[in-house]
Amino acid sequence: MTWNPTTGCSKISQGCKFCYAEIMSKRLHAMGVEKYKDNFKVRTHPSSLKIPYTWKKSKVVFVNSMSDLFHEEVPLSFIKDVFKVMRENPQHVFQVLTKRADRLLEIHDKLKWTHNIWMGVSVEDMQVTKRIDLLSNTNAKVKFLSLEPLIGPLNNMNLNNIDWVIVGGESGHNPRPMESDWVLDIQEQCKSSDVPFFFKQWGGKNKKKNGRILNGKTYDEMPEIDLQLSV
Numbered sequence: 611m612t613w614n615p616t617t618g619c620s621k622i623s624q625g626c627k628f629c630y631a632e633i634m635s636k637r638l639h640a641m642g643v644e645k646y647k648d649n650f651k652v653r654t655h656p657s658s659l660k661i662p663y664t665w666k667k668s669k670v671v672f673v674n675s676m677s678d679l680f681h682e683e684v685p686l687s688f689i690k691d692v693f694k695v696m697r698e699n700p701q702h703v704f705q706v707l708t709k710r711a712d713r714l715l716e717i718h719d720k721l722k723w724t725h726n727i728w729m730g731v732s733v734e735d736m737q738v739t740k741r742i743d744l745l746s747n748t749n750a751k752v753k754f755l756s757l758e759p760l761i762g763p764l765n766n767m768n769l770n771n772i773d774w775v776i777v778g779g780e781s782g783h784n785p786r787p788m789e790s791d792w793v794l795d796i797q798e799q800c801k802s803s804d805v806p807f808f809f810k811q812w813g814g815k816n817k818k819k820n821g822r823i824l825n826g827k828t829y830d831e832m833p834e835i836d837l838q839l840s841v
């Protein structure tokens with residue numbers, strides 16, 4: 611399940627090269643979808659704030675698959691509105707992912723965090739590992755790393771305050787390769803730091819065929835979180 615209270619973004623690092631949100635925004639714009647009338651420009655959508663209240667069953671929700679909530683053009687007041695909705699819906703887990711970890715740290719203490727708000731940063735290579743430390747220093751109750759698309763090795767990460775690590779390779783027409791040694795090293799780092807490890811996919815031109823087997827098995831580890839704590 612995705613929920614997009616904001617749309618649009620701008621590229622910030624190598625991981626953005628084949629941005630899915632940009633490609634989809636262009637497509638939806640061409641189809642005349644109102645929410646994407648400004649194409650990939652950053653826009654807030656106050657009417658979308660009502661949506662999570664209408665879901666009857668508990669869901670795991672990926673927040674802003676078409677944007678980055680911590681983009682500098684998203685006003686703090688709107689980010690606070692999004693957090694209020696997430697807090698008022700403790701029956702759902704909201705996964706928020708950003709590449710703007712510096713802004714996240716800048717405003718984290720102006721936001722109210724609950725256990726159902728999982729905060730993650732994307733880290734694609736060694737150039738941007740500082741995002742891990744920025745995330746670690748926030749008040750988020752559940753912190754995760756999305757190492758996807760993994761386009762380089764990530765040695766000696768500081769996983770001290772991290773609750774979950776997801777790894778995935780790039781897919782599409784011209785994907786940058788992900789080496790198995792990089793993935794195995796990350797899996798070892800997670801094992802020695804006792805951090806749940808989720809291997810999402812190898813990616814590549816035919817991601818279905820390439821699958822998600824590593825070391826002869828699938829890795830689907832997740833953090834164990836008691837959602838009652840968030841109420």
Ligand code: SF4
Pocket residue numbers: 619620621622623625626629630631632676677678709
């Ligand atoms: S931060 Fe995310 S949404 Fe924004 S351009 Fe990069 S990949 Fe796309």
